Amino acid sequence: MCRSAFTTIIDMKNLAIIFSVMSAQLLSAQNVYLSKVEKTNDNQDKFFYKKDESINDAIYLGVIEVQGFSKDDASIFSQVYKKAKEIGANTFTLMPFENVDGTPQVFNPANYKIALYYIPKEKLTARKGDMYIFASSEKDQKININRQDYILAPRSFLKLKIVPGEIYTISTKKLLGSTIKVQPKTGDDNLYFQVSSLKVKPDNSGVGGLNLKSGDIIGLEKSYAEFLSAIYKEDKK
Numbered sequence: 030m031c032r033s034a035f036t037t038i039i040d041m042k043n044l045a046i047i048f049s050v051m052s053a054q055l056l057s058a059q060n061v062y063l064s065k066v067e068k069t070n071d072n073q074d075k076f077f078y079k080k081d082e083s084i085n086d087a088i089y090l091g092v093i094e095v096q097g098f099s100k101d102d103a104s105i106f107s108q109v110y111k112k113a114k115e116i117g118a119n120t121f122t123l124m125p126f127e128n129v130d131g132t133p134q135v136f137n138p139a140n141y142k143i144a145l146y147y148i149p150k151e152k153l154t155a156r157k158g159d160m161y162i163f164a165s166s167e168k169d170q171k172i173n174i175n176r177q178d179y180i181l182a183p184r185s186f187l188k189l190k191i192v193p194g195e196i197y198t199i200s201t202k203k204l205l206g207s208t209i210k211v212q213p214k215t216g217d218d219n220l221y222f223q224v225s226s227l228k229v230k231p232d233n234s235g236v237g238g239l240n241l242k243s244g245d246i247i248g249l250e251k252s253y254a255e256f257l258s259a260i261y262k263e264d265k266k
Contacts, residue, residue: 059097061108063115066091070117070147077110079255080120080146081154087146090116092124098139100166106256109143118145120153123259138184138260158216160197162187163223163249163257170224173200181224185264186257191216199224199246207246221254222246 067089080087093112099105113121124142125133164170164181171180175198179187193216200208201224211220225245249257 059095059099059105061093061095061105061112063112064092064094064142066116068116072117072119072147074119074150076119077113077252077256078120078153079259080122080148081156082122083154084148084152086152087120087148090118090145090147093121093143093145095141095143096139102166102257102260103253106253109256110252113143113145116145117147120146120148121256121259122146136260136262141260143259157218158191160189160191160211160213160220161222161249161254161258162189162199163221163254163261165223165225171202172224173202174198178202179264181264182262184261186261187264191220201246209246219251219254221249221251223249223257 068091070088070090093109095105095109113119122144123136124144125136126140126142128134162172162174162179162181163186164183166184169180169182171178173179174187174189181187191213193213196210196212198208198210199222200206209222213220223246225247
């Protein structure tokens with residue numbers, strides 16, 4: 030085979046690899062944008078909570094649309110939050126797509142809409158006295174809460190009623206996993222945690238090698254947790 034023909038084959042292989050990578054990026058790309066702005070509101074509220082269905086006098090501001098699937102829900106929330114704050118929204122609801130017969134479609138994490146509202150703080154309905162445990166977006170996660178085992182599917186969460194004063198021990202159940210203990214003094218607020226899956230990261234001790242961790246349990250900020258509770262499925266065991 031002549032050199033020019035060999036070079037052409039190599040170039041074609043490189044082009045095929047580049048095309049494959051670009052296609053994968055396009056398929057996984059996610060677009061978060063304001064698809065409708067009804068009005069804007071001037072406020073300095075930092076929170077972004079899920080709207081209670083019982084509130085009827087919320088001010089409707091617009092719609093955010095999310096297109097394309099991503100496993101990085103924190104990044105998506107950050108984009109949604111920034112878009113919402115551009116028009117002064119402090120609350121939201123999901124807008125389910127409908128079937129031909131008018132019934133709501135099953136939620137699709139690769140394509141959904143979020144309706145944006147403004148509600149004065151004094152009119153917000155407090156949801157309190159519950160503990161939320163969110164899974165990661167990727168793998169099943171086995172956890173133990175006060176000696177009871179649960180298996181959380183990806184993109185799901187548990188919701189447990191808090192008993193003030195009771196100690197809750199949450200563990201990822203594995204040798205290299207995490208365990209935390211929490212003791213709510215009152216039931217005046219919710220608790221939010223997320224359990225991550227297996228992690229492999231460089232060892233920064235100077236010895237070299239890898240650190241393995243079978244799961245972490247982290248506390249979540251309320252706005253992000255309420256966003257996850259809208260796009261994840263509740264596991265009602």
